[in-house]
Amino acid sequence: MTLLRALFMRLLTMAITLFGVAVVVFFLIRVVPGNPIAMMLPPGATEEDITRLQALYGFDKSLFQQFLIWGGDVLRGDFGTSISLRQPVSELVLGRLPATLELSLFALVIAILLGGLMAFLGTLYRHSMAEAAVDVTSGTALSVPDFLWALVLILLFGVLWPVFSISGRVSPSLDFDFATNFYIIEAALRLRFDVVGHLLGRSFMPALALAIPLAAIIAQLLKQSLKETMHLDYVTLARTKGYSETWVILSEALPNAVLPTLTLIGVQFTFLIGGTVIIERLFSYEGLGNMAIDAVINRDLPLIQGIVLLFAALFTVINLVVDMLCVILNPKLRHA
Amino acid sequence: MSGFLDIKGLTLRLRGGPTILRSVSLRVASGKVHGLVGESGAGKSTIGKAVLGTLPRAIEITGGEIWLDGVNLLALPPRERRRRIGATAALIPQDPLTALNPSKRIGPQITRRLIDILGWSKADANRRARDILDEVHIPDVARVMRSYPHELSGGMRQRVLIASAFAAEPKLIVADEPTTALDVTVQKQILRLINEMRARHGTALLFVTHDLGVVSKVCNSLSVLYAGKVVEEAQMHRFFTQPIHPYSRALLAATPTYLDPDGSLQPVPAEVIQEVETEVHQHAQRAGYDV
Amino acid sequence: MGARLWLSGTWLGLLALAALFAPWVAPHDPLAQDLFLGRLPPFWMDGAEPGYWLGTDSLGRDVLSRMIHGARIALMVALIAGTLTCLIGATLGVLAGFYRGWSDRIISRLVDIWMAFPPVLFAILLIAVLGPGLLSIILAIVIIDWTRFARVIRAETLSQGAMDYVASAQVAGRTRFSTMIAEILPNILPTVIALLTLEMGIAVIVEAILSFVNLSISTDSPTWGGMIAEGRTSVHQAWWVLVFPLFTLFLTVLSFSQLGEGLKDRFDPVLR
Numbered sequence: 009m010t011l012l013r014a015l016f017m018r019l020l021t022m023a024i025t026l027f028g029v030a031v032v033v034f035f036l037i038r039v040v041p042g043n044p045i046a047m048m049l050p051p052g053a054t055e056e057d058i059t060r061l062q063a064l065y066g067f068d069k070s071l072f073q074q075f076l077i078w079g080g081d082v083l084r085g086d087f088g089t090s091i092s093l094r095q096p097v098s099e100l101v102l103g104r105l106p107a108t109l110e111l112s113l114f115a116l117v118i119a120i121l122l123g124g125l126m127a128f129l130g131t132l133y134r135h136s137m138a139e140a141a142v143d144v145t146s147g148t149a150l151s152v153p154d155f156l157w158a159l160v161l162i163l164l165f166g167v168l169w170p171v172f173s174i175s176g177r178v179s180p181s182l183d184f185d186f187a188t189n190f191y192i193i194e195a196a197l198r199l200r201f202d203v204v205g206h207l208l209g210r211s212f213m214p215a216l217a218l219a220i221p222l223a224a225i226i227a228q229l230l231k232q233s234l235k236e237t238m239h240l241d242y243v244t245l246a247r248t249k250g251y252s253e254t255w256v257i258l259s260e261a262l263p264n265a266v267l268p269t270l271t272l273i274g275v276q277f278t279f280l281i282g283g284t285v286i287i288e289r290l291f292s293y294e295g296l297g298n299m300a301i302d303a304v305i306n307r308d309l310p311l312i313q314g315i316v317l318l319f320a321a322l323f324t325v326i327n328l329v330v331d332m333l334c335v336i337l338n339p340k341l342r343h344a
Numbered sequence: 345m346s347g348f349l350d351i352k353g354l355t356l357r358l359r360g361g362p363t364i365l366r367s368v369s370l371r372v373a374s375g376k377v378h379g380l381v382g383e384s385g386a387g388k389s390t391i392g393k394a395v396l397g398t399l400p401r402a403i404e405i406t407g408g409e410i411w412l413d414g415v416n417l418l419a420l421p422p423r424e425r426r427r428r429i430g431a432t433a434a435l436i437p438q439d440p441l442t443a444l445n446p447s448k449r450i451g452p453q454i455t456r457r458l459i460d461i462l463g464w465s466k467a468d469a470n471r472r473a474r475d476i477l478d479e480v481h482i483p484d485v486a487r488v489m490r491s492y493p494h495e496l497s498g499g500m501r502q503r504v505l506i507a508s509a510f511a512a513e514p515k516l517i518v519a520d521e522p523t524t525a526l527d528v529t530v531q532k533q534i535l536r537l538i539n540e541m542r543a544r545h546g547t548a549l550l551f552v553t554h555d556l557g558v559v560s561k562v563c564n565s566l567s568v569l570y571a572g573k574v575v576e577e578a579q580m581h582r583f584f585t586q587p588i589h590p591y592s593r594a595l596l597a598a599t600p601t602y603l604d605p606d607g608s609l610q611p612v613p614a615e616v617i618q619e620v621e622t623e624v625h626q627h628a629q630r631a632g633y634d635v
Numbered sequence: 636m637g638a639r640l641w642l643s644g645t646w647l648g649l650l651a652l653a654a655l656f657a658p659w660v661a662p663h664d665p666l667a668q669d670l671f672l673g674r675l676p677p678f679w680m681d682g683a684e685p686g687y688w689l690g691t692d693s694l695g696r697d698v699l700s701r702m703i704h705g706a707r708i709a710l711m712v713a714l715i716a717g718t719l720t721c722l723i724g725a726t727l728g729v730l731a732g733f734y735r736g737w738s739d740r741i742i743s744r745l746v747d748i749w750m751a752f753p754p755v756l757f758a759i760l761l762i763a764v765l766g767p768g769l770l771s772i773i774l775a776i777v778i779i780d781w782t783r784f785a786r787v788i789r790a791e792t793l794s795q796g797a798m799d800y801v802a803s804a805q806v807a808g809r810t811r812f813s814t815m816i817a818e819i820l821p822n823i824l825p826t827v828i829a830l831l832t833l834e835m836g837i838a839v840i841v842e843a844i845l846s847f848v849n850l851s852i853s854t855d856s857p858t859w860g861g862m863i864a865e866g867r868t869s870v871h872q873a874w875w876v877l878v879f880p881l882f883t884l885f886l887t888v889l890s891f892s893q894l895g896e897g898l899k900d901r902f903d904p905v906l907r
Contacts, residue, residue, distance in 0.1 A: 021747070028748035039764050135401050151892035152885060153840055155847075159863060159881050167870050239400075241443040245505075248396040248518075249457040250430015252423060263447040282753035286844055300756050301848060304763045312760065320751035 011335070018331065022324045029320040030082070030313075034075055037309055065091070065310075082317070088310035092303070097314035101296065105318065106189035107177055108288070108295035111211055112281045114192070115218035119280070120273070122219060123226025130231040131238065131257055142227060149224035154283045158217035158290045165213060173210045175292045182206060214291040218283050222276050229272055233265035240264075267334065274330025278323040348374040348548045349516050354394060354408035356387075364403065365390060368574050370567045372516065377542065377549040379559035379580075381595070382569035388552050389438075391569075392518045395550065397422075397429050413515060430461050434509040436519040436538070440501035440526070444493035451489035454508045462512055476507040479544075480537060499530040503537065510541050516548045523558065535561060556595060560584065568592050640897035643890035650887060654706040661700035662686055665857040669695035674873040690875045692865060701857035702880055708769065708858050709887070712842045716776040717835035723777060724784025725827050731785065732792025733815050742785060749782040755844060762845055772845055776838050784830055791823045829899035836891030843884055859884050 062068045066077055081088065087097035123146075130142035149157075166174035173179070178191065184203050188194050192211075195203035237243060238261055246260040247253075285297030292298070296315060303311040349372040356365040365387050372378040382388045393399045395410055397417070410417045413432050417425050437443035445453060454476070455469035464472070477485045480503040493501060502522065509517050519538060523531040539562050542549050551563055559566055559580075566583060568576040568591065576589040587593045653660050663686075672695040675684045683690065689698040731742040758775050765771035795801065796819065804814045839859075846860025859880045866877025 024744065025747045025751055028744070029751050032748060032752075033760075036764060037760065147893075147896075148889065151836075151889045153837075153888070155840060155844055156881070156885055156888065159867070159877075160885070162867070163870070163874075163877065163881065167874065241437050241439055242445045244393075244398045245435055245437055245443050246445075247398045247426070248429060248433065248435045250427050250461040251457070252426065255460075260445055264445065278750075282755060285753050285755040285759075286848075289848065297753070297756070300753075301759060304756075304759050307763070316752065316756065316760075319753045319756065323751045 015332075018328055022328060025324055026317070026320055030079065030317060031075075033313055033316045034078065035071065037312055038071060038074075078313070087314040087317075090303075090308055090311040092306040092308040092311070097310050100299070100311065101314045101318050103189055104294070104296040104299050106191075107293065108281070108284050108297060110190060110192050111215055111284055111288070111293060111295060112218070112277070114208065114211055115215040115280055116222070116273075116277055118215055119219035119222035119226060122223035123230065126223070126227035127230035127234060128257060130227065131234040131261075132253060134235055134238075139231075142231065146224040146227040149220050150228070152221070154217050154221055154280075155286050155290070157220045158214065158287050161213050161217050162290070172213045174213050177207070177210060177294050179206065179210065211293065214284075214287045214293055217290075218280050218287055222273070222280055225272065225276055226269055230265065230269045233268055234261050237261040237265040267337065270337065271330065271334055274327060274333075277330075278326055281319070281322060281326075348372055348413060349395065349550060350409075350411040351391070351395070352409045352411070354391070354410065355406045356390060356394065356399070356403055357406055359402050359404050363406075363572065365394075365572045367408070368569070368572075370574060370577060372548045372550050373564075374515070374548050375546045376565065377551055377563045379563035379566035380550060380552045380569060381556060381559055381566055382554065384554060386569045387572045388554075388569050389520055392435075392520050392550065392552050395429075395516075396433060396435055396518055397425055427461070430457065431512075432514055433516040433518065434512065434514040436506055436509045436517060436522045438521040438524055440498050440505055443505055444501055446493055448492075449489065450491050450493065450496070450504055454489075454504070454511050458512060472511055473507075476511045477504070479510075479541065480504075480507045482507070498526060499534070502526060502530070502534050506534070506537060506541060510545055510547070513545060514547060516550065517542070518550045518552065520552045521554070524553070524555075538562070568595065637897075639893045640901070643893040643897065646886055646890045647894065650706050650883075651710060653703050654710045657703045657707050661697075661703040662688070663697035663700040665696065665701040665704040667696065671695065674869075674876075676873075677875050677879075689879050690873065692862075692876045693869055693873065696857075698862070698876060698879055701862055702859070702883055704857045705859045705862060705880065706883075708856065709839045709842060709884075712769070712772055712776070713835035713838045713891070716773040716838040716841075717831055719773065719777045720780045720834050720838075721784055721827065721831045724781035725788045725823075725830075727781065728785040728788025729792050729815065729819070729823070732789040733796055733811075733819060735793075739789070742789070746782045746785055749779070752779075754779050758841055758845060759848060772842055775845075776841050779841075780834060780837065783834065784827075787826060787830060788823060791826050792819055795819050795822050825899050825902040828902060829895040832891050832895030832898060836888040836895075839884065839887055839891070 059068070066074055069077070078088070085098065087101070089095065090097050090100055093100060126142050126146060130139045133139055161172075162174050165172045182203070184195070184200065186194055192204055192207045195201075195207060234257065238257070240261075243256060243260050246256050251259075284295060285300055287293070288295045288297040289301055296318070300312070300315045302308075303315060349370075351368060351370050354365055354368045355363065357363040368387075368391060370378065370380070370391075380388045380391060390399070390403065394405065395412070395417075399405070405418060408418070412428070415428060417428065420428060444450070451470070451473060454473040455466070458464040458469040458472060459466060473489060474485050477488060482488055482500065482503055488496065488500070488504070496504065506522075522538065523534050526534060535558060538549075541547075549562075551559065553559060563580055565577070565579050567574045568589065570589075570591045576583070576587065576592045578588075583592065584596070587596055669691075672684060672687070672691050673693050675687050675691040675695075676682055677690045677698075678685075678688050680690075687697050687699075689702070691697055692701075727742050731739040757779050761775040761778060762771055765774055801814060801818050804818050805811070809817070842858065843860030843863065846858040847864045849861075849864065862880040863877060863884070866873070866875075866880065870877045
């Protein structure tokens, strides 16, 4: 009962947050200098044309009225029409979302593997040079944001030793018809693992750039929790049972040490998704972030609003899912 | 006479720091109970850890041998040493509240090692776990095996830990202050239980404690540890009638003994403390470290 | 521990000196184009021209001089934006954490809303609204990043406020405000300093990202981000145009963050 109540309160705060985002983005971009209507019209359009288009997009009404109309539309699932691309915003945005989601999830997997491995090695070889090496590596990786890692990766593996693609989600030469925009997942479901490999190779560089800072955070926090757990009595007891240190770390310590890291990954995952905006730009990856930058440059108000709202919804949903996961994974809470 | 566990001249020190144990020797004969007594900080738990291979990394072994069932553990490569210890010895830990993995059910915490390390079948391991839990007088065994540790009381958890220690029929059990964390009424029951289980299974027991009263109830022989050094090793009866070392005498005097039902507590006389301190200090200076 | 403090401090010090004396230190005019001197390699390679130590870009502009002048903008943004963000964010954080109640509710809700924006997109959007220019960049950083301070300082103030020494100060008859100034502030200062240096590094990055998407100051001001953007398009013909500014930016961001960590360790009364 209390759990249901807590969930309800969370959903309520989520709604308030999303409403806040909608208000901020709506009024913020209406202060944009530069009339978007003027950009849509060919040179030599008459005053009458402008007025007609303004009426079409509702720019002739008061700001407050515009907000009410827009808010009502949004609640009905209508996000308007993109000014620059002349297509429904919801179609455009949902078409690009899978690309960004796949990139982010791939990056998350890399970060967990990389950070987990570093935390494990640092714990296994604690109080030695190897642990110091893990500390220095994660400290450096953490201090430098994904934007710079992306440029370093482009330089190293795109130019100096060109083994990875640094541009685009799919090679133009790939002969494969996708029915959905979840390319990697779709290819895997259709058992075309050659295509999966191709796609993962294409997005490996941007995903790695996004993953490096998160991997470092995971490495640091998880190693700290693991080391604390390694001192506990039940871990000592497990050692006397004849298990190897590796097994002790992975089976006895990890399940109890992982919870704080998991919570952190949840928060950090939204930061990672936020990072896709500039990373997609750098790697010409056809996702939501890349589209967002174009939308800002083109002053495409409906599209900007749609994308920002989608990101905000994504972030709040992820936070909710992480909180619920933590409850499920904690045996004490589960049985309470 | 060589014991089942035979520690010879064990010397430990903090990495790059002072020595904590100086040339400690002690024997536990097969099926016998040997007490290891001393104040906290004397290094008695450290000996138990050295035997079971769970010393913290900050401590290194600089000398000595630990013979377990005819094998010098310190001469084995680490992985093999662990297997060997896991197959022959077990630990009854101090604090039942922290010695069970909070994220695992009780059943697997007893059966996993039987399956993983000793190669039992799952059915055999489960049957064994049920039998042994029954032996330690746990009611409703099936429910307990499905429980998480936090759902059991402290006394129950200690019973589970005792059962777990005996499950693989080890030949040696190290009990590290197994009753200290429990309240007095439970202490007696647990002590009786350990004694009963040990006698039934014929297990040798190294009983680490600071409580002479407890020692007098369970042990056949004992070693008294003071400042990292064994100051007296004796059979139980001889120790309580004719303690030799001044520290032993002081310890006895300060303990409400089982011989004296009034249990009137004698403070350690100041001159005894002085005597002991001087002796230890001299020893320390001979060993070359700062006290 | 001391080493990273000194290394990062030295690098940032050198950078600050170069930025301060840019017109005298830089060997060339950072804007002077000379198409005959386009894409000169750095000094140790064949075809290098004396005086152009780190080569030139496709328009024949001296890379070293542009980097030195770029440091001016980068450090100016770091200093001003970092300090302003710190002042505003930390003040709101202390307000929320110390006075709690409705001020905490409003500030925390605002932080929640802010956290739901992807920061880079937010920055680009703000620059689009505010128009390009140094002031816009600084404003954008302050508007976006105050939440970083507010969140951390609020949590820190909350935990300090729960300590016994705060209660005993109040029992001793101090007002709430003077308790905050005298008891809480000194204890959260190490965190504030660490965050401030960290924020300076972030400000440099944001400036670079905005220059990179061509929304920064103006195309002819030499900025590191602008140089990196140019360098990236011609990386196969002239790698040095990308590598040197990138390396400088990398080192600077790393130094700010290491300096912050080092200072925090040094000032933390618990660790000292």
